[in-house]
Amino acid sequence: MTVRFGLLGAGRIGKVHAKAVSGNPDATLVAVADAFPSAAEAIAAQYGCAVRTIEQIEAAGDIDAVVICTPTDTHADLIERFCRAGKAVFCEKPVDLDVERVRTCMKVVKETNGKLMVGFNRRFDPHFMAVRAAIDAGKIGDVEMVTITSRDPGAPPVDYIKRSGGIFRDMTIHDFDMARFLLGEEPVTVTATAAVLVDEAIGKAGDYDSVSVILQTASGRQAIISNSRRATYGYDQRIEVHGSKGMVSAENQRPVSIEVATGDGYTRPPLHDFFMTRYTEAYANEIAGFIGSLEKGAPLAPSGADGLAALVIADAALKSVKEKRQVSIG
Amino acid sequence: MTVRFGLLGAGRIGKVHAKAVSGNPDATLVAVADAFPSAAEAIAAQYGCAVRTIEQIEAAGDIDAVVICTPTDTHADLIERFCRAGKAVFCEKPVDLDVERVRTCMKVVKETNGKLMVGFNRRFDPHFMAVRAAIDAGKIGDVEMVTITSRDPGAPPVDYIKRSGGIFRDMTIHDFDMARFLLGEEPVTVTATAAVLVDEAIGKAGDYDSVSVILQTASGRQAIISNSRRATYGYDQRIEVHGSKGMVSAENQRPVSIEVATGDGYTRPPLHDFFMTRYTEAYANEIAGFIGSLEKGAPLAPSGADGLAALVIADAALKSVKEKRQVSIG
Amino acid sequence: MTVRFGLLGAGRIGKVHAKAVSGNPDATLVAVADAFPSAAEAIAAQYGCAVRTIEQIEAAGDIDAVVICTPTDTHADLIERFCRAGKAVFCEKPVDLDVERVRTCMKVVKETNGKLMVGFNRRFDPHFMAVRAAIDAGKIGDVEMVTITSRDPGAPPVDYIKRSGGIFRDMTIHDFDMARFLLGEEPVTVTATAAVLVDEAIGKAGDYDSVSVILQTASGRQAIISNSRRATYGYDQRIEVHGSKGMVSAENQRPVSIEVATGDGYTRPPLHDFFMTRYTEAYANEIAGFIGSLEKGAPLAPSGADGLAALVIADAALKSVKEKRQVSIG
């Protein structure tokens, strides 16, 4: 069986998914749609697919699934439309920045018996997958303390910050999902601290750039998250899980692993400086996972419910900062 | 000039300091006192010093300084007595488990113009000193986020737990001091989460064994502390400081640095499994620092005020756990 | 400009190159030939190219370049034929196992003004490229001592060994090329030691499985090579270059970089266990390099002369083992 795809959105991340779909032996990229015809045409030319409108893809009989890479504020609407049209949907995170909007969208997914997978790509990073596999294999016993260090190479433009929903909904949300992926239990409380240390303009836009978060589950398991919008040494993405029998960790990734030794010491190159080079394999793996699940008829994960759960934690974290107290989740 | 020492307490840590004093070219170990004569005699025999009572050391004209290694509940009294007797005092941490008792003791130290150094040995670990030196040298710019991972190889007996003042006053207090040492600003709030994951008996004794803490300074700098009373892989002691221009970290220490590679992977030995082997150099360095400061007439650090400051944070952390909110320090 | 390719040989390595050519925006895979029609048809189906005979590709007006992935004993003939046909040639190493045959082939390349690149893929590994770049940037001063550790996960079948030309011509030849790539001067002498430690059947086939080699240049620079046909921990591929101002090294690569810590120690997974996963990027980079050089009209490297030079060293190394003495190269 071959899954026939329509791609909605031909921007930066759309190109990544176009490549993943085209390179997958079990998938075909049938059509692409974008508000900018030239962007769609470029992808069409490179991968030999058609340019269509969103409406045409919605109505198409030769398309089984869509990948939604359009702007965030269109995600929920498109999910609903394509679930109604009977297409399987892979949607870039987030479903929406507003919890209520996500909830109504999930209702539609449920009513239409829709198939929805949300793009928390980090779950598909081979290193993080191996961490999870080590936990599942019992190598560290019961999970007790999860530590997530997640720092961007540099802050996005303030314009982006303003539309982003804030650091918790835009950046930490990945770590909330990762904490849920690793803790083995749902977090029930969140305590967060936030400050503006990197760029005052971010503070003026009403957001933070440096945050620390503690999540706790009902049984007392804890996850610590450390975020900064700037790391001079590259894209700092580490996870570590301490358990009753041991610890498992995934170290940072760098483009080349050489070391130069001189009188000044031993120096390795900086880390990847861009999420798309850091998570190249993750992006390919998540589309492969989507296709594989569709073929097997297996449940899609991470699901819309996972997207919602992470957003609920983000909202609670913001509340914790504002009210200077521990906040119950959900 | 040679600093002439009396040693109060000939137990495990007393032996460590006896060795450090004896091996220091600028110091002499003159006498040792202990409630158990045989313990004192063993040290006297090994290092060729006298056995005396505490009163005799207090009155001695041939002793300039004392090292207090007696049980915790005697520390504050002995500090006061020896400051009054005009001896310089090195006291193992803590001064006392009760903040008010520490405050009255500090008053006596001040009134007598006493010289007091408190044994936060980790400040003298060569690796942690190098971290601090890198910060002072401007290598990472302004400090923003401090991360301290501190896990013991195994939990102490519950009897000890009961007398310890609890995990924050007994164990995390070292990390509170380290955070103060590295943050470059005083923390003003603390938020802590605590659970019993390692041993239910610890919970029955009214304490916790797994805690996560966030400290924040007035300008927004943050320190995260992760503690567990048990780590199967050894004595886990890491610090990492993220700043505006970079990051500096100190990795764990192990007795031997070999690696065995087989079909099962590449394996390095576990970490040190005991604080005394992990911090061997730190113990020697702190006594050398005490002696060096006395010789130069330099201020002693960490001081009694440092001991007090860490204890105040510990009390606030406990309050944060109980009241599920951020607590102002002091 | 687009380079139009014919692929000769649709086996394991042919598939790798088919993928690299197809995925390259500056290239098109026009046709594939293989003695086994089904192998050629599989590639044709996947990448939408034609199946042709070698003769058809030779005569084709719509093909600019070929990739030769046929059995070793056909390489020299095919190079000559396609140079005569005016096609640019990328040929998997080796050109031939016999130095004289390589020399006559090189003569034809020269007479026909042919364009030939030989597939020493390791020169295109991003980590080894970074080592070379560090040398070229002057980071270690003058090169003095090169150390190459190169061990296969396991020995090939004895049948392969018999046809391979022996360990020096089959395996160490990659390291001879790497030594030439890194030394910055031509080696002029070789001294080698060889033994059968892995598998007696290899010895019975007249070959060795464990060898140590020293190369030296006229100015005294030295390269050490350590080879084994078996490494339980994976595909061990390290290089290290010591110079007057420092050292640069490239460490081993593993599929995932996690670490599990328990009472038994800290364990990372084994290395890649297969050359095609270890050198995935190198294979893609070398085809990209071939295409890029053709487009720019730049000289192709590694050239046929590079292939010849490595083979000459291999022959000299074998002579050194047999005669128990240092042997002059060439």
Next chain:
Amino acid sequence: MTVRFGLLGAGRIGKVHAKAVSGNPDATLVAVADAFPSAAEAIAAQYGCAVRTIEQIEAAGDIDAVVICTPTDTHADLIERFCRAGKAVFCEKPVDLDVERVRTCMKVVKETNGKLMVGFNRRFDPHFMAVRAAIDAGKIGDVEMVTITSRDPGAPPVDYIKRSGGIFRDMTIHDFDMARFLLGEEPVTVTATAAVLVDEAIGKAGDYDSVSVILQTASGRQAIISNSRRATYGYDQRIEVHGSKGMVSAENQRPVSIEVATGDGYTRPPLHDFFMTRYTEAYANEIAGFIGSLEKGAPLAPSGADGLAALVIADAALKSVKEKRQVSIG
């Protein structure tokens, strides 16, 4: 039982051994002798021992063992004298630079039933001991390939070079001993390459500064040694042993293990820059080993025969360089 020591030679290495003997609970430093009275007096003052002449120590009834730290050309004579005097002897390497002189000395040791240990300190480095222990525990199966990288931070003065016996007898001799310690079989052939790359003055003095050596045992096991008289990044001392079931290695040691990450990369400090700080524990361990063996009546190792064996290899290595061929050992 307490072993009563006389120390012959109060220079740099004499001080190291004085400290080790004094700090050992099973030993007493009774007397020290040195051609320079002030050097002997300094040690006598620090450790409370007597200053005596060599003759007095030879005749002393209160001395069981001597540590010989005098200039190299006196070693053999002193070993003979003190074996005749019935004292156990620990002698710094080498016994002598001349193989014949060592042989006659060994004869005297044998005739007098003397007890002699030679100071190959590296066998007592905890990391190298752990490598050997891993081999003995069967973790890597049969030893196949030993790789020793041994580079000094900087070349000694040319005056020293002239008296040193040359790089093989002065520097590589440690690696020859380590190879013997790790190979599990005696090497029977040596092949060496040598050059002057660091300092022309060394070449003018008739010596080399950069050498590569291959040793081979009768069964084909191989050891590779890479030496340079200069390494800008510190005292480079690594060993690696590849076997039928795996590999074990000991990495370099540095004074502090911090890492600074910036836009320029991740930098760890250089290695130790002096053999005495690198091998601090090894020096203490070897004296402890000497004392322990005397107390148990166990054979002393490394013995005079070990010292001789390494020197014989050194001579053969030099011959290999001169004659450009493999040379049989002994």
